[in-house]
Amino acid sequence: MSPELDLAAARAQLPADMVDAWLGLLRPAARLTHAHPPQRIVGHLGGQPDLPADVTWPIWDGQGPLAYIAGLDCAALPRAMTGLDLPADGHLLFFCFDGQVGDALSIPTTGCGAQAMHIASDRPVSPRCAPDGITPYRRIPLAAHAVDSAPPDDHPVLHQTFGDSFSHGIDHPVRDLSFEPTGGVRATLHQVGGYAYPLHFPLEYGLDAGEPDDWVLLAQFDSDGRARMHWGDCGLIYWLIRRQDLAARRFDRAAFTLQCY
Template sequence: MTPDMRDLLRPFRDEAIARDIPVDDVERWLGTARPCAVLTRDGDRGGDGPVVGRFGGPLLLPADVPDPVHPFVASIDLAALPADATDLPLPPDGRLLLFAFPETANDYETMGSVVYVPAGTAVTERDRNAWNSFDFEDEKAMFEAFPQGPLRATAGVSLPYHHAAARGAIAPAGPLQIGGYAWEEAICTDPVADAVSHAVKAAEAGRWDGRVSGDVSDWVLLADWQAGMDVEGWESASVHWVIQREDLVARRFDRTFTDVFWNP
């Protein structure tokens, strides 16, 4: 654990010890903490870090990348992320583009995708509404409600307690998070484990190609978006982009599986 992470967790440690929780138990719990990058918009609490990307904006993709079939959420400039902001083996530069439809689906359907654009790659602007090929008005209105604007990063700490109400006082989060542990509004189970089970079902149903491990330890949370903070009508919706460790190391971001929790 880095000194900065220990400082962030000091109030929790002091409170736990004050409640006579054994020090060894407290330290064991703190040992599970993971660093994460908390991304906030201007005006949000803690929104004074460096700009590392943005919600929305123009959709810029290499010519050989097909139009994504899910709405464009955000782009992240990996070179701008603070050093050691996460413990993920992310590329040192380039951009991650996140796509998602913040609504639950069947158990074997990914609800988003990730595109990695290496630094220096030629890109062209695409139609941000191409995913809505049938021009459904409800879906168009939902997409128009997606947040827009710069995203600022601060170093955060993430604990494996997945219920938002419980973790908020320990490790406050922004609407978008890179790395760390996933969380949801009212569920205490691990969202990554749920996503992995859905990815396995997708593979079994022939809807997901390539090797899919059913061992949760082979996967990591790439990003979390608390869509319910931003999109009216989708309150409590959480989007989780998860990826197998071996795919992340190999930069196969097209192998990211996207799972959504929504309790309308």
């Protein structure tokens, strides 16, 4: 949705004194879609990760190796598009346990079975084959599109911004501008930055969040048939990170979760 459409919708549906407050909550985000020439490739789903020789393949202790999910080229993702203080170069790599080995029921819903890492551009890397038992997901190149991301219904920032009028008002006008995650047919939602797209409740409620703005969405990856990725029943997987940890490049502190129908 463009800023112009956001403004038009807000002016049409909100009382005048709420318009600026609502627009102030929008966050920039990079929506990731399957790339087609001549689109610029900013990363990929699946395939083999490029890793330095001294980086071991991540594992979940007691379960087994993680599966490689995606890689993002930080230099190809402008900060203005994502709204995140990402590194200027290098690659972000995402791994999670997906049940291919070990206990297939132990898909992680916390950070213990998932890992995000940044590989600096000055480190020599080479393609790494997945460990035995892990079938790589199909490699799909990704392009990025700038979008305005709105907070989902019942997100903490809505309660914080609109106070009791939102918390106690089921028919609050802001709710009409929040997406409905469980209704209708949705597009595939791979995304960097902005607000996470929850299927049940805002992800911040499952974290030791402190202030609602402490956490930001590092990346979310949707179920994607072309890549042969299926997270539960048409679910999504998410990495969130505290702003201070992102600034310190402590991607090992990113939190992971999954939601599915």
